[in-house]
Amino acid sequence: MVLEKGVLDDDSVTLAELERLKVETFNEILPRLDKLVEFDLLRRLPTERATAYAPLPLLESDSPNPDVQD
Numbered sequence: 001m002v003l004e005k006g007v008l009d010d011d012s013v014t015l016a017e018l019e020r021l022k023v024e025t026f027n028e029i030l031p032r033l034d035k036l037v038e039f040d041l042l043r044r045l046p047t048e049r050a051t052a053y054a055p056l057p058l059l060e061s062d063s064p065n066p067d068v069q070d
Contacts, residue, residue, distance in 0.1 A: 001017060001020070001021070002033075002036075002042055002053055002054065002055050003055050006054065006055075007045065007052055007053070007054045008033070008052065008053050008054075009045075009047070009050040009051060009052035009053070010026040010027075010050045010051050010052075011049065011050040012050075013026050026051070030051065033053050036053075037053070040056065041055075041056065042054065042055060042056065043055075043056055
């Protein structure tokens with residue numbers, strides 16, 4: 001969902017999105033999001049207004065990295 005939205009935060013998440021995740025509040029998904037941060041799959045954005053998460057730039061890219069060779 002974070003990849004779809006670009007930024008996921010408690011101010012912009014909709015009820016439909018919460019239902020899709022099978023939770024009632026944004027706080028219920030925070031442990032999952034924090035675990036993704038631990039694994040360097042998301043980054044927590046520095047904001048005072050809301051709790052916000054965004055994908056790391058590597059995950060946002062649809063094209064392979066030309067610097068990486070197999």
